Amino acid sequence: MTQSTAVHQVTGAAGRTGRTAKVIVVIQQKGGAGKSTIAVNTAACAGRSAVLSNADESVGSPVVAAGIDVQGTLEKWCATVREAELPFDYVVTKSKLGILPGIVEDPERRRIIVDTPGFLDVDPDAEWGADPLGESRTADALREVLEVADLALVPITPSKITWDECEFTIERVLKPRGIPFLVVINMHDPGKDRDEKQLNKVKKWIDERDYPRVAAPIRRYTIHENAYENGTLVTEYKMSGTALNAREDFMRVALTMEQML
């Protein structure tokens, strides 16, 4: 894979601040599009390359994963992974305010990848231009992370069911805050003709809006479906066959993310 094939329409967005740590938030109003899967595995890919380039294990990992979900999907997933296989640190926030801003200022940290809950507490009556995030503990936690976010990853699926929410998330939540974003197509079923057509449709829909996207989709594989339960990360998948393809999809996302930072 070369860099030029990894990203479609690079915006070359620079980080919003001069700090060492860059904050990447995985966000999509629609539940189930793959936020947690993408957050955990992108952190694993980023963490794995950081481990390879930085052998000093006396300090914490330069990559931190965090979830602001009160249900704590990300933390539960990470807790199930064998410690020796976890190439990043993770923090439990349970939507508590003040934790992430502290980590962001830590000069040892380079990438902070934040999973967010589905079903954002959206105020349906919010005026265009007004903040639609509503009033709740999770909404406050989300506002806090968006304030320090350098990039957002927005999952979308070939199935149309997530498209409106993708647009809403970008137009109403990210653009008004000036947060650069990258759309990630997830759950493409390889080998099905109908799915190939649907994939082209979603790509066209994204490109018509001039949204930058990861050039190739994350494919739908059973191995991902069991990953939360089994406490596995793509970085631990086998280096052959389907598992290798499955791992490469996330490596591509991590690489494209780096190009945007």
Ligand SMILES: Nc1ncnc2c1ncn2[C@@H]1O[C@H](COP(=O)(O)OP(=O)(O)OP(=O)(O)O)[C@@H](O)[C@H]1O
């Ligand atoms: N590429 C994929 N291939 C197969 N299964 C996938 C893939 N991506 C996600 N899944 C599965 O789809 C389901 C939803 O994914 P996930 O929990 O990551 O979405 P989410 O956006 O975090 O959901 P929520 O909004 O509820 O937090 C999970 O069961 C997950 O294992």
Ligand SMILES: [Mg+2]
């Ligand atoms: Mg989730």
